[in-house]
Amino acid sequence: MSLMREKLENTNEVVFTAEFPSLDGGGMAKVVKNAARLAPWFVGVNATDNPAAHAHASNTASAIAMKMHGIEPIMQIVCRDKNRLAIQADMMGAALHGIENISLLTGDDVTAGDEPETRRVFDIDSTQAINIARIITTGKYLSGRKIDPAPDFYISAVENPSAPPFDYRIERALKKYRAGAKYLQLQICYHPERLEKFCAGVAKIAPDLKLIPTIVLVKNAKPMSFMHDKVPGIDIPQDTIKRVSSASDQAEEAYKLTVELAKHAMTLPSVRGLHVTDFRHDDSLDRFMYDLGQKPRN
Amino acid sequence: MLKKLLPFVEHVIKKPVWDCRMCGQCVLHSTGMTCPMTCPKTLRNGPCGGVRENGNCEVIPDMQCVWLKAYDRKVFLPLPTVWKDHFNELRPPVDMRLQGSSSWINLVTKRDQQTPAGWSTTDGAH
Numbered sequence: 346m347s348l349m350r351e352k353l354e355n356t357n358e359v360v361f362t363a364e365f366p367s368l369d370g371g372g373m374a375k376v377v378k379n380a381a382r383l384a385p386w387f388v389g390v391n392a393t394d395n396p397a398a399h400a401h402a403s404n405t406a407s408a409i410a411m412k413m414h415g416i417e418p419i420m421q422i423v424c425r426d427k428n429r430l431a432i433q434a435d436m437m438g439a440a441l442h443g444i445e446n447i448s449l450l451t452g453d454d455v456t457a458g459d460e461p462e463t464r465r466v467f468d469i470d471s472t473q474a475i476n477i478a479r480i481i482t483t484g485k486y487l488s489g490r491k492i493d494p495a496p497d498f499y500i501s502a503v504e505n506p507s508a509p510p511f512d513y514r515i516e517r518a519l520k521k522y523r524a525g526a527k528y529l530q531l532q533i534c535y536h537p538e539r540l541e542k543f544c545a546g547v548a549k550i551a552p553d554l555k556l557i558p559t560i561v562l563v564k565n566a567k568p569m570s571f572m573h574d575k576v577p578g579i580d581i582p583q584d585t586i587k588r589v590s591s592a593s594d595q596a597e598e599a600y601k602l603t604v605e606l607a608k609h610a611m612t613l614p615s616v617r618g619l620h621v622t623d624f625r626h627d628d629s630l631d632r633f634m635y636d637l638g639q640k641p642r643n
Numbered sequence: 644m645l646k647k648l649l650p651f652v653e654h655v656i657k658k659p660v661w662d663c664r665m666c667g668q669c670v671l672h673s674t675g676m677t678c679p680m681t682c683p684k685t686l687r688n689g690p691c692g693g694v695r696e697n698g699n700c701e702v703i704p705d706m707q708c709v710w711l712k713a714y715d716r717k718v719f720l721p722l723p724t725v726w727k728d729h730f731n732e733l734r735p736p737v738d739m740r741l742q743g744s745s746s747w748i749n750l751v752t753k754r755d756q757q758t759p760a761g762w763s764t765t766d767g768a769h
């Protein structure tokens with residue numbers, strides 16, 4: 346059984362997830378190095394699928410490499426680059442290697458990447474992809490062709506609690522749950538009140554759906570301004586950016602802000618863990634986890 | 644004859660009003676009379692995570708997100724309740740073979756309701 350499933354379904358433990366850095370050469374040495382850094386803290390780590398529309402080592406290959414080095418992958422599949430045949434092939438390829446956590450995403454548009462001239466696929470959407478993953482666990486492909494034995498996926502998805510239309514995001518979470526998602530990793534959200542409303546709404550209409558909000562470790566206000574200006578779907582209040590940019594010790598103020606946001610998120614209904622994005626790449630990750638009351642996993 | 648004429652008539656009527664893309668399996672009634680095929684990602688089950696703070700599209704920054712429009716219309720237009728109820732149902736993947744054919748014919752013949760043999764949903768939608 347996947348550890349993500351075990352922890353989320355059978356315990357009340359807070360589950361931390363992270364993202365594995367994209368792999369662009371450097372062979373397994375790079376995998377080993379990152380695995381050593383992430384293993385003490387994270388139950389599952391995302392194996393991304395051409396994030397921000399940039400080509401990297403593939404989702405499946407990365408997930409296999411992570412698994413080989415003791416990290417439980419959450420294998421993402423985005424709808425931008427592959428049609429329904431290729432997406433089902435990804436799922437079955439994952440199953441072949443014993444990868445059970447599958448996360449289905451729409452995917453950033455090709456215009457976000459470094460090859461914006463690329464053809465977009467979007468043959469199916471993320472909710473349809475979730476449903477297809479669920480169908481595969483019942484022992485058949487979309488065509489109805491049998492799969493025996495059926496793979497045992499623990500299916501998840503993502504949602505943005507902080508992008509319009511806000512009310513509809515809650516209904517969409519329910520839709521993803523009905524399609525087969527057991528938990529949602531949430532997009533970065535610097536509006537605590539929006540996150541509150543989203544979690545409360547989800548807890549009400551889909552009480553079994555578990556939520557994992559994202560928290561970002563940054564060193565100063567620069568990456569915050571970048572996210573606010575350049576990443577569609579992320580909005581950071583000017584006051585929040587100013588709080589960090591005007592501090593005498595930006596690194597410390599940014600750290601404090603992150604801990605506040607994390608502690609707040611952990612009190613919200615249906616929240617079962619946190620997804621930690623580390624843009625600092627210093628020793629703050631360990632400090633952060635200790636400050637949240639965590640101990641390294643053995 | 645009808646098979647040739649109807650797609651033309653349908654396109655002439657639906658193009659100016661809904662910017663119809665002739666997917667051949669019209670879902671306008673369940674999407675607040677807003678065509679999801681005009682979303683640059685052709686999403687049929689709701690908006691992506693890239694909707695901008697002002698409600699505009701991730702891909703085309705000066706266009707309102709199609710799904711924001713759809714949701715507003717669903718909430719505010721006096722549409723039949725059953726249509727509104729269908730808003731959150733899981734719409735199946737597009738059948739690419741129907742591209743360019745008349746959704747009116749496909750509706751009458753129920754061709755637009757055919758889904759792959761393995762497709763099933765847990766929300767009661769077909």
Ligand code: SF4
Binds near residue numbers: 686
């Ligand atoms: S922002 Fe809206 S219209 Fe634009 S790609 Fe996303 S869902 Fe489609």
